[in-house]
Amino acid sequence: MSTATATRTQRLLPPLMRQPSLFRALEFTLLGVAFSFGLSALVRWGYDLHPIVDATAAAPIIMLAAPLFFLVGLGAFDYWFYWAAGKKTRAEDHSSHGARSWKDYFRINTDHKVIGIQYTVHSFLFLFVGGLMAMLMRAELAAPGRQFVDPNTFNGLFSVHASVLIFLFIIPVFAGLANFVIPLMIGAPDMAFPRLNALSFWLLPIAGVLMMASFFMPGGSFASGWTAYAPLSDSAPIGQDFFTIGVQFAGASSIATALNFLVTIITMRAPGMSFFRMPLLVWANFSTSLLVVIATPFIAASQFFVLLDRSLGFNFFDASQGGDVLMYQHVFWFYSHPAVYIMMLPGFGIVSEVLAARARKPIFGYRMMAFSLLAIVVLGFTVWAHHMFVSGMQSWIRLPMMVTTAIIAVPTGIKIFSWLATLWKGVIHLDTPMLFALGFLTMFTLGGISGVMLAMIPLDIHVSDTYFIVAHIHYVLFGGSLFTIFAGVYYWFPKMTGRMFDERLGRIHFWGTFIFFNATFAPMHLIGVQGMPRRVSDYSEQFAGWNLFISISSWMLGLVSLVFVYNMVASWRGGPRASANPWRALTLEWQVSSPPPIFNFDHLPTVVGGPYEYGVPGAVHGVFKKPEVPVATAGATAGPPEEGA
């Protein structure tokens, strides 16, 4: 009988509305909007508020509920509903695993390799959106006075620029690269929770759409900075809600992915892969995931406080009603300082992989490299108030924060020196991934140095909230994080796409980026110390010369990135086929075909040694045992499995 009912219901709906797809997701989203309006109208009717149907009142409910409807429509929860309804589970259900056509990238897909590419491509779209906003800001700042945009739009531009690049580019692009690489590196067939992994990715476009949509709201986009300091954010126009709620989705995505990484790394390593045989990229993402899981709930809380203040008239940050303005900053920075390491540690991992493989040497001081990551995780939680030296908080707390901030330079220094020692007596292949890794070493050192300067309270008092801060953060996140991201994208491009990129264009991209990055951000140190505050659309005449120079450099930097786009797109479509292991690296992801087989390993590897034993005669990291069932054409033991479909 039940089958008969099921068939009947199914016949009532055309297949497009029945099957999980973007189309069904759209239907459900509209349903979610209707539901939110209904709920809001019901409550307003109950409290006798007029008008009963009020788009402004319904907006926060829509922003929270419609995305959940979207995910249901997309099919993110289909299997869980199936399981929760008590139906018989399918132990080996791979129906949504793998990509056989481009369409498979636009649905719920449980294959970590597909998700990794979804993450990476999606993140890079936002890199270019965020970069365009930066260039528009630089157009406004090219000369004193008003050029192109009014102050409200300008404040919106820098707020969305930072939010998009932090929450929709740097954090997720690292999660994307790690998603692709980590199961392969540790010899696992997939992540521990593939369906959660798919859900994690699809939360991101929601955050992206929300943040971008804020530009179309009355009063403009959110304009209180990515820091969204209360009480300015409490009283801002409706665009602020798009940040407050958008961050929740990006944060939920981060937390879910971090849990997934932790469980995968702890429980799914191949036989013989002890913690101290793990590649440092795995160590780096293990450390990052610890940071994410512990810290991210704090930014969620800070934004929920703001949302409650805004939507329901709570007074968390209204001083006249007993609210505490400084509390916002403490809760916010308790996440947002560790977030700086969330945006840096995975890059440390990438650089370790690239340097070892391209200098043909073992990583110098492997164990200290791993321990210094953990030291940064612990110390990272003890320095948050160095962002608040001039906030008016109790003055004694500044001293311990200065000390811990300075101490964190020690494990970071250990890493820099160990990378330098890794180069010594190597055979350095100076190709694009290596150039970006070396560029990172020098530029991140500068960012670290200005970081130590900022830890010194007396200097920080003068340069807080000036362009010196803008320079510092871009040396860390552009010269640091983005350089490692480029290194990683070039390094794993052959593995992800099965194609080689154009080396010559890669070098042009590196040198252009390196030169114009410095031309853009180095002068900001100077104008900052001279007294130009940040987050201003206008400035005094004395800074005009440098600002014009910075603006022109930033546009050149933007132009150079087109070389990267062309190289990636053209090489993916028609680059020469990549071999399984073009870099002759030892880690496991290079021991399978490019791109890897749909289930990663035809037979799981056994790890017998460290990951970077370059130059050690006869050293092997992993071996592939012969399959148990004898095959007629038995191949070599360590040979890569055949090409995936």
Added chain:
Amino acid sequence: MRRGNRNIAGAIIVGTIASAIGIAAGLLIHWFPTAASTQAAPIDTLWDVLLIVSIPIFVTVSCVVLFSVKWFRMRPGQEQDDGAPIHGNTRLEVVWTALPSILIASLVVYAYLVLSDIEKAPADPAREMHVNVHAQQFAWQFEYKGTNGKTVKSDDLYLPVGRSVKFDIRSDDVLHDFWVPAFRMKIDAVPGIKTHYRVTPNKLGNFEVVCAELCGLGHAFMRADVHVVSGNDFSAWLAKAGEPPAAAGGSQTAAVDGKKLFTEGNGTATACGSCHTLADAGTTAKIGPDLDKAIATLAPAAIRKDIVDPNAAIYPGFSKGIMPADFAKTLSPKELDALVNYLDKVTSK
């Protein structure tokens, strides 16, 4: 072992020369704005010390990268070679953990000494002057205790040279930050609490107060003038500013200029023209409605209501909460009348 001519001594010489040039350039660059307080010198010296310490570190890292590339770059024929299998060196690792730790510890101690120096209370607290700083979107106001015990308010900051002054800083609306770059000191103005710092101006001249914490639309324009004057000039100014309003009002002339008020504000109230377009006043801002269109048909009473209660009626395409709602407080009744008359006159043609 594979290549002979690695001239390490030469590399060290190159690094030393580069560091020397870097430090010289770093010290020659004119980094800071004018120094006008006793707090500035220790901070500027701290910066020089940080430069002297930092530049050799950066040069060392860069030199190791560059010379490694020079010496160990893959030569033709080495395509299949690997480097030397060096896994680590405990002594080296101890050195590069210990040395930076010592360096960092010394810098922290030094920074602490500078901090105590710049925040030190004056030897004679009775001689210290107190100024209340009031921040609001998007203007500063300074309050002094006048000679006759009355409070004296000013939109410009007047300070006597050579005397320690303690600022008590407050905000009514959102966060601001009271920064005088020439004094090197800043602190947030935080709703609900009072924050403080002290400086001792030591140079006569005119400087600028800059708001350094994002506070909304007018943040970039939230500035005020600082006048550091001699002790006698200051006393004279304070006495004059503290005279009954008749004198102050008299000097401003009886008729308030509505157009001037529109384009420049009154020091407390933000200028209308920084957000609104008005052909007669020559302003072109687009944050708020274009007044040539928006109020052309309105009667004076309606214009007045829109100024003092801007959220009551919102012009299409704009939203609530952007225009300051406190013009009834920040404009005197006379100023409000003048502004309404002016607007009515120039928009109803």
